[in-house]
Amino acid sequence: MSSFRIGRHVAPGISVFSPETISEIYSSEPTDSFRRTFNLGGADEEDWANLLFPASSTVSPGVSQNSDFDIKSFDEDWGFGKFTVNRRAGLCTEPGSIDPDVVRLIANTGLPTVCQFDGRCQWGPSRSPRLSEVPFHWASLVENGTWKVDADGVANGNGWLHGPAHKLVNNLNGTDDSNHVGFLLLDPSDKRDAAKACEAIGESIVSRSQIKAHNADFVSSLSYVAYAGRAHSANLYHISDGVVAVDAHEKLIFPPLPSRGIKLPVLCTQSSQQGQPGNALATTSNQVTIASTGNTYVGYRNQKSFRFLGIPYADTPERFVHSVPYSKTKQTLNATVYAPQCPQYGAGAESCLFLNVQTPYLPKQGSKKGLRPVLFWIHGGGFVTGSAADAGTDGGNLASREDIVVVQIQYRLNTLGFLAIPGTTVTGNYGIADQINALQWVIKNIASFGGDPNQITIGGDSAGAGSVRALLGSPPANGKFQGAIAMSNLGGGVTLGLESTYSTTYSSYLTVAESYAVAGQNVFLAAGCNQTALSKQIACLKDVPASIISGLSSMARYVVQDGTYVNTQQLDVVNRNGSTAHVPAMFGVARDDGSSIGATYPSTPVTGELEGIQAALGISASYAQSVIDSGLFPLHDTGNITLDSFNVSARVATDSGFRCVDQATMFAAAQSNAFAASYYYEMDRTVGGYDPNLLGGAPVTPGYPDGNPNLPYFRFHSGATAPFIFGNVGPIRDSNDLKAAQLNSGYFAQFVKSGQPNPSERYLATRKYGETLHAVQQTGQWKQIKDENGPIRLLDYPSVSSG
Helix, strand or coil, X not given: CCCCCCCCEEECCEECCCHHHHHHHHHHCCCCCCCEEEECCCCCCCCCCEEEEXXXXXXXXXXXXXXXXXXXXXXXXXXXXXXXXCCECEEEECCCCCCCCEEEEEECCCCCCCCECCCCCCCCCCCCCXXXXXXXXXHHHHHCCCEEEECCEEEEECCCCCCCEEEECCCCCHHHHHHCCEEEEEEEECHHHHHHHHHCCCCCECCHHHHHHCHHHHHHHHHHHHHCCCCCCCCCEEECCEEEEECCCCCEECCCCCCCCCCEEEEEECCCCCCCCCCCCCCCCCEEEEEECCEEEEEEECCCCEEEXXXXXXCXXXXXXXXXXXXXXXXXXXXXXXXXXXXXCCECCCCCCEEEEEECECCCCCCCCCCEEEEEEECCCCCCCCXXXXXXXXXXXHHHHHCCEEEEECCCCHHHHHCECCCCCCECCHHHHHHHHHHHHHHHHHHHHCEEEEEEEEEEECHHHHHHHHHHXXXXXXXXXXXXXXXXXXXXXXXXXXXXXXXXXXXXXXXXXXXXXXXXXXXXXXXXXXXXCHHHHHHHHHHCCHHHHCCCCCCCCCCEECCCCCCCCCCCCCCCCCCCCCCEEEEEXXXXXXXXXXXXXXXXXXXXXXXXXXXXXXCCHHHHHHHHHHCCCCCCCCXXXXXXXXXXXXXXXXXXXXXXXXXXXXXXXXXXXXCCEEEEEEECCCCCCECCCCCCCCCCECCECCCCCCCCCCCCECCCCHHHHHCCCCCCCCHHHHHHHHHHHHHHHXXXXXXXXXXXXXXXXXXXXXXXHHHHHHHCCCXXXXXXXXXXXXXXXXXXXXX
């Protein structure tokens, strides 16, 4: 608060006052004044800062006293006469907030207005801004003309609704898509130009009959527009035969047009009915074009989002050289088809450094208003396979349902991405450096696609989670993202007499020399590069086709300590010393990750538990006996001892290769405050995934042709959890599959939006996400880790806390 001194003019149109001046200002304020005062400081602050600024609307004195958010409760909870003037909207700290330095918007939600205590401030960042940020953002909006200032303060403000936005009620059930309609929301225009604006994008202006035929869809979408603070001040929208609005009781009304010259947002049809990854195709009628940093990108829209595929973020790299940002300008780039995958097992192309963007919103060129949070997704695949074209992590559904921007990237893999040779310029970590270049492209360009470059959460599954872990400690990546999600990161494995396992190197990084000892000469020999001089071997390998290198029996796949991109042996979360990104982080596992990696199903039947554990984990009899004696992994007797002992082994492998390292990471970070916030989960409902042991999914029973998830089954690693986060579950085995996707995508999206996973009940109610709201009310808040007991969130429908 040191910069907020009493009575000082801190930014254009902003003054700071002591509490004693409030009553004086309130009593002298004329009833029609544009000036409003609001308290912004916490009760424990020495100086209480208050802003003088215009409101977008008023709070009607006639609001029902029975409303959950009525004037009476507003008076009691917020101190009506103390911090507000003339019942105007504005900013306040949240009563009872654990962080009194965060300010929130109070605004009206409909024509007969009520109070809204949650939401994003229209003029600030897309999260609730911190008090120290208020003058900066305010001054910026004054400078660019959004707010007008006179000698007495701020006199009036312009609107903040910009660019086309997708609006669709998306319940994540693809088979139900045809029963819903979406619309495109365009910038304010007068009545005369409204229809032309829709025609310019190949659509028509929405009619009253279309709205009435899909009443619930329009009510939900328009209510959310108001909730998010993106509604026009009158909450009216142009349609073909008048105007439409949603009143305070969430009913559609069609009031008279105030004036033909009034500029209102326009509702246009959204004729594309392609809604799923498999049928989302570009046509001449659904193409969209945007410009960004000197290039033009041609994408397309489908029922769910605006899609831009195969965007180059780096120049085609030289082999065993770190990539550089895409350098071409004045290009018109076709972004309607996926790019080739990076070379893997004989397929793919070395020109593969591309990314995809799915966004619910395209701003006007140059506009920075209304930008959405960004999820930056890194695919898994053991650092040897994978691509950004995976249907399970397609971002269209998540962008549509949760109003965020989703980016998926590709990066170099296997030997072409991770070969490291000591004493040479082949230093490794090319794939990690590619990821950082992709981040840099997003920071530079994503605002043109509707994303907020200052609110990026990196996320990934399996090797993608390992990438997230590496980026959290990478000096060149520090400051380029604001949150991190690691799903089923591998590590540990140094237990039960084993010096290491497949999992170990994902979290404990080899030196360049150690990596070369494992995947150096073996790679050269497999490629036929048998020269005596190392330099000639390298030159030879550079000439071997990528299809051959990526299909060799020996390959490099290790993140290494190269001194630039990775400079520690492990991510340091024991200390808070600046080496680890201080951002909110969420780590978690699938319940049976070890059934895919770490435990091998015996090739021949076994006769006892001890024999089965030895065979599945590759450990000695004494260590296998110690597993049994621990009592931590009880045998579940189904009558098949081979399967039952493998079940025990899979749980051991899950702990040793996934759970222990990830829980230890988050516990240590919670104790040291290395992360800004620490959350942990276990995914207890999955579909598909990596099944090298051919165990199969949930058993098929009568009424469950795709498997019964209510019966025991292994929750596999890699790809089994992501569909529940991205909303791409298929097939839907039972109703709880759909509900779990709705709930869990909401948790993860909220983390992307705010660095914590708990969506507000008001948000869920506004969006008509009833099943998710019920689960949230039933199970309570997902809390941060506080001690060795967690808590851990067990994700299913509903989710519960453990610990």
